[in-house]
Amino acid sequence: MIVREAPEESPQQDRPAGLLTSTLLVLGAVAVLAGTGTSLTGAPAGTAEIEPLADAPAAESGRWLPTGAINARFLSPRWIGNAYLIESDAGTMILRPDGSTMESGLHGLEDVRGASTHGPATIVFGRGVDGPTLWTVNRTGEWDSVQLPWQGSVQAVATVDGDVVVLGTDHDREWISGRHPWPDDGIWDEWVVRPIDPPGTVVRSVDGGFVARSLTADEYLISEDGNEWLPFATLLIHPVGEVAAVESGTRPTLRLVGDDRVITPPEWPVSALWRIDDRIWIQTPRAAWWSDDGWRWNRLPFDQASGFVGGLYILLPFSDRAMIVGPTEMGRRDLYTWFLGD
């Protein structure tokens, strides 16, 4: 009773367990957003475009437009100022607003740990061929690498009183911090390195400091300087826009550090939150939303992106558009773009 027939679309878009969703609840506490760096306006010299779009989308607003595809299982996107650094099957790539990807140009990179901003500049950090390394963009738009003065790891980088503060571990896996004024001349030779108490695990950079998970309890820790850590029971941590939020009353609200706006999300749960060029973005299970004041919201429903079948979306907001990434075929993630228009 076997029927052999032409290929068809299975109604069950069943995928193995490895595809990421981003559905974390925003529940509590003080907070922060990843920064809004504006550099890196173009392709660093010497990099190659490897996945050009077959048809660049017209700048039409009001709906999701097919934009391209990425061969990737885990994106781990990191905002680096008008572009995202992503992990794809082809390695660490830059995803640009037009949906194209290009080689990162991060010379000597072995493993990206994260990215943070220092004013208008972006710092990417991770493991380089010669040890823990920072990468910054120089005046010609290329990445300069800065080898940190220890062997071991770099875990997080933040700006503290105008200085760059790096948390990491030395070759004996003892925790250390390195502090350096932002070098206008591009020379990093004034590091002050000292041991610190172990802050916890999974230490991450956020705008205005650091967050970590406690080693001893199921709670978050936050710190402005890497020295003093305060516990918070609930906190949203997302690889794109590290966020802490406040819950108040029966309707949760979010409060951002350094921002007077009280954010009242239109629906819950909120899985992620960004501030891009002073515009607030949130992601909920069925839509992306943006707001200029935190109260009036514009909805970009995911179900209008034809071809998407599950709820596994990654939202990537830019200055004038949003992109969503979702799995439509095994092992492939399709991109859709919504232009905000005038």
Next chain:
Amino acid sequence: MLIPSTTGRGLVNLIADIERRLTGSSLADHLDADLAELVPDGDSVCLVLFDGLGASQAVGVDEFAGSLKAVLHAPFPTTTTVSLASVASGRTARGHGVLGHLMWLPSEGVVANVLKFVTPAGQPVRTQYEAFIPGQTLWERLRAAGIEPITVQPGGFAGSPLSTALYRGCRFEAVWSKSEWIDATAQLASEPGRFVFAYWPDVDVAAHVSGRSSAAYRHAVTDAARLWQRLRERVAGPLVGTADHGHLDYRESGKLLLRDQSMDSLTWFGDSRALMARGDAAKAAELLAGTGARLFAAEEFSDWFGFDDSPHPELNERMPDLVALAADDTLLLPRGFDKRLVGYHGGLSRAEVEIPLLIG
């Protein structure tokens, strides 16, 4: 055909053995003595589960070579949900009640893809996820005994219906990169009085999507092996590694699409390698004639789900009336089963059942 052990050489027995060492008791049988002596004792235990890494797939990988001490059996059917439920409950499928990748849920009246809690048509299956594992979970029993259970998982799984069902009572540590996965696992396991369960999905994804002969699969296995090596360097206490099932590749010509209209008179679930049917078993056998599948009646396959003093309260209603094990090189694909993959599992071939026992 290899009927998996659940009485001394199975994944569930490894979990029971670890639970017994940490708390003094367990619900399932612990490991046979020759296997138990391979597992070191310690204040904390770190267990790593590489999804889809069968024992035959770990053989010949340099980073695993010094650690591969023995072979265990994945539970039947050899699929992730059944194995993870065995870990989360420390019980056999008869006790935890998760009987397959696609399983019949009588209380909801639907076949559910338990990985995602959706129907084969993609509709959400709303049930009490928190209560899906009956009785106390392994995590709750550990916690009651003063042991802190922690699972380290890709962050995208946090809060999913399956995670809600499986990790009741367990601290869920979400990570977003390989380096975070290693750091969290090694650092959290360094505290005494803990059971850290680290889950890594990539090998399974690559094997499903691209197959065992692909570059993507080799890359995923190499990656997993390097993660294991890095954990060996950093975890001071007992470090144990295993998997939930193995994998096999299938040609398009081996994908048997079962599309007879009469199929609709029965309820089909399970896996394409171990197809299950509820309804008229004789009719099911008639429909599967010519597929080369081996058919088993309830009294033959009942023991495959193991033994438990307190079977799942809905077990009888969830059980199939017939199990069809696909012939070598073939898959049984009723409507709604995914036919787009390269790698599959769920059956009782040695490659699917045998999983590694890695000791760090």
